[in-house]
Amino acid sequence: MTTPSDPNRVIIFDTTLRDGEQSPGISLNKGEKLEIAHQLARLGVDVIEAGFPIASPGDFEAVQAIAREVDGPVIAGLARAQAGDITRAGEAVRDAAKPRIHTFISTSDIHIEHQMRNTRADVLEGAKAAVAHAKSLVDDVEFSPMDATRADPEFTAQVLQIAIDEGATTINVPDTVGYATPDEYAEFLSKLYEYTPALRDVVLSVHCHDDLGLAVPNSLAGLSVGARQVECAVNGIGERAGNTSLEEIIMLLETRRDRLGYTTGAVTTEIARTSRLVSRLTGYAVQPNKAIVGRNAFSHESGIHQDGVLKNRQTFEIMDPASIGIDDAEQLVLGKHSGRAALKDALSKLGYELDGQALRQAFDKFKEVADRKKQVTAMDLEALVTDELRGDDAVGAFRLVSYAVEATSDARPPHAVVVVGTPDRGEVSGSFTGDGPVDAVFRAIDAAVGVDARLREYRVDAVTGGQDALAQASVVVELGTAGAAVRWDLPGVVAGDRVTGAGQAVDTDTIRASAIAYLRAVNVAARKLAAGHRADGALEPTP
Numbered sequence: 001m002t003t004p005s006d007p008n009r010v011i012i013f014d015t016t017l018r019d020g021e022q023s024p025g026i027s028l029n030k031g032e033k034l035e036i037a038h039q040l041a042r043l044g045v046d047v048i049e050a051g052f053p054i055a056s057p058g059d060f061e062a063v064q065a066i067a068r069e070v071d072g073p074v075i076a077g078l079a080r081a082q083a084g085d086i087t088r089a090g091e092a093v094r095d096a097a098k099p100r101i102h103t104f105i106s107t108s109d110i111h112i113e114h115q116m117r118n119t120r121a122d123v124l125e126g127a128k129a130a131v132a133h134a135k136s137l138v139d140d141v142e143f144s145p146m147d148a149t150r151a152d153p154e155f156t157a158q159v160l161q162i163a164i165d166e167g168a169t170t171i172n173v174p175d176t177v178g179y180a181t182p183d184e185y186a187e188f189l190s191k192l193y194e195y196t197p198a199l200r201d202v203v204l205s206v207h208c209h210d211d212l213g214l215a216v217p218n219s220l221a222g223l224s225v226g227a228r229q230v231e232c233a234v235n236g237i238g239e240r241a242g243n244t245s246l247e248e249i250i251m252l253l254e255t256r257r258d259r260l261g262y263t264t265g266a267v268t269t270e271i272a273r274t275s276r277l278v279s280r281l282t283g284y285a286v287q288p289n290k291a292i293v294g295r296n297a298f299s300h301e302s303g304i305h306q307d308g309v310l311k312n313r314q315t316f317e318i319m320d321p322a323s324i325g326i327d328d329a330e331q332l333v334l335g336k337h338s339g340r341a342a343l344k345d346a347l348s349k350l351g352y353e354l355d356g357q358a359l360r361q362a363f364d365k366f367k368e369v370a371d372r373k374k375q376v377t378a379m380d381l382e383a384l385v386t387d388e389l390r391g392d393d394a395v396g397a398f399r400l401v402s403y404a405v406e407a408t409s410d411a412r413p414p415h416a417v418v419v420v421g422t423p424d425r426g427e428v429s430g431s432f433t434g435d436g437p438v439d440a441v442f443r444a445i446d447a448a449v450g451v452d453a454r455l456r457e458y459r460v461d462a463v464t465g466g467q468d469a470l471a472q473a474s475v476v477v478e479l480g481t482a483g484a485a486v487r488w489d490l491p492g493v494v495a496g497d498r499v500t501g502a503g504q505a506v507d508t509d510t511i512r513a514s515a516i517a518y519l520r521a522v523n524v525a526a527r528k529l530a531a532g533h534r535a536d537g538a539l540e541p542t543p
């Protein structure tokens with residue numbers, strides 16, 4: 001690849017499809033790898049490490065397909081410092097417009113002694129042969145001394161000198177086990193520059209793991225001493241605790257360009273989409289509080305923050321969510337910590353312009369629900385507001401004060417006691433033993449207010465999903481049917497009139513929603529009766 005002319009341009013090397021795929025349980029097929037690679041190209045990464053071609057025939061085919069089909073980035077294949085690996089990697093990337101072979105060998109004594117069971121001399125020889133072999137197949141060769149940060153810097157520098165002499169164009173220094181601190185890593189790289197001045201003629205790359213949560217800070221430390229390629233993976237996936245997170249390093253460099261001065265070629269508005277795609281295809285969910293791409297990264301739940309963001313986003317946001325491709329619709333999350341400003345804004349987005357008393361009422365209802373429900377969604381809100389608007393706790397109406405139901409799994413039928421507020425008689429109570437808990441509550445209401453209503457329709461729908469979903473109860477009652485006497489005193493009501501009334505109510509508690517809906521239905525029917533109307537709107541002659 002041609003080295004960028006801007007000395008502060010950072011090359012983004014994406015290894016989602018190689019190190020990322022090394023995460024336990026992830027196995028991407030050719031089609032999935034291709035889909036991710038196309039998206040990475042749209043995101044504008046400079047290099048895609050598409051896989052480890054010797055690992056399996058499937059990975060070879062995937063790398064080959066990406067090399068043939070994905071335009072834009074350099075396509076790299078990984079290879080151990082072994083002839084068979086390098087030949088296979090060369091075959092896999094050969095058809096790419098910009099092919100790269102990335103070969104590696106360990107320089108730490110612990111790896112040399114215990115993993116490869118050979119000597120430093122073997123490593124020097126292996127690195128030389130590997131880079132020379134790769135260079136005979138492609139121009140663009142990357143070399144990595146595996147486990148470098150636990151290795152002797154002088155010996156590592158010796159190996160790097162050989163790799164550069166053989167034609168490596170990028171030298172990547174991995175913190176393979178995520179052990180280094182930012183200071184140590186920067187110091188280690190500085191020593192390599194000191195011992196191998198030729199390192200200044202190639203691109204120095206950083207490859208950090210997150211075992212101690214330092215992958216991004218270490219990568220940044222590497223840049224500060226001269227590295228200009230960062231190896232990273234979408235959503236930070238990768239071996240063990242993962243790699244440097246692509247979205248974090250890109251947005252760190254872009255957002256803090258004022259202080260750091262680096263540039264990238266990334267199309268940041270593709271970040272959110274890329275993260276979702278990788279999460280979906282790998283089956284690795286993104287933690288809600290993950291920087292940049294977590295569901296909460298741009299969400300505000302507490303009233304003070306919401307109020308600030310509504311006045312000026314910069315009060316609590318350092319990045320514009322749109323800059324990573326996030327639609328701002330879902331950002332103000334309503335919950336028990338939210339205030340009136342956020343509620344008013346959310347209602348306004350739903351088409352309800354509430355102020356003064358109406359807003360206060362909606363807010364009280366909202367807080368009541370938010371205490372019981374983790375998050376109040378737009379659908380919840382819509383249901384609550386329409387419920388508030390349809391609420392007929394007007395003069396002359398019955399309203400639910402409290403209820404208690406006893407329902408057991410043994411033979412005893414459910415028993416309900418209900419207290420109802422009346423317009424003229426204060427609070428009245430009634431009890432009933434019914435077929436089911438809801439039936440018992442309905443009949444207890446009848447007993448309390450003194451009606452003999454017939455239930456014509458009853459339905460409960462979940463308004464929203466999840467365990468704490470809001471339930472919407474819909475009830476139709478008939479008052480004054482044959483045999484049913486209206487025994488309460490309402491001006492103009494004549495026993496024997498027949499009317500229906502419909503009521504709906506929304507609550508997280510199904511029985512409460514049902515009871516309120518029932519009372520609302522009774523109120524509607526009672527009002528019709530008072531007006532002397534039949535169910536069909538015509539006047540019913542009194543017998």
Ligand SMILES: CC(=O)SCCNC(=O)CCNC(=O)[C@H](O)C(C)(C)COP(=O)(O)OP(=O)(O)OC[C@H]1O[C@@H](n2cnc3c(N)ncnc32)[C@H](O)[C@@H]1OP(=O)(O)O
Nearest residue numbers: 022052054055056080081082104105106115116146176239
């Ligand atoms: C830090 C990293 O991320 S390195 C990349 C890790 N990724 C992977 O391992 C995924 C793909 N790997 C595989 O599919 C398999 O391990 C293969 C096909 C590469 C090799 O399989 P096998 O031949 O059965 O070897 P196995 O995996 O058991 O052991 C690895 C061998 O490679 C050797 N080795 C490890 N790294 C290197 C290296 N950089 N250069 C040369 N040899 C190496 C080990 O010493 C060991 O050799 P040995 O069998 O002579 O002891």
Ligand SMILES: CC(C)C(=O)C(=O)O
Nearest residue numbers: 104144146147174176
């Ligand atoms: C293969 C190398 C670059 C690697 O993934 C590591 O050392 O972590």
Ligand SMILES: [Mg+2]
Nearest residue numbers: 019176207239
């Ligand atoms: Mg790695």
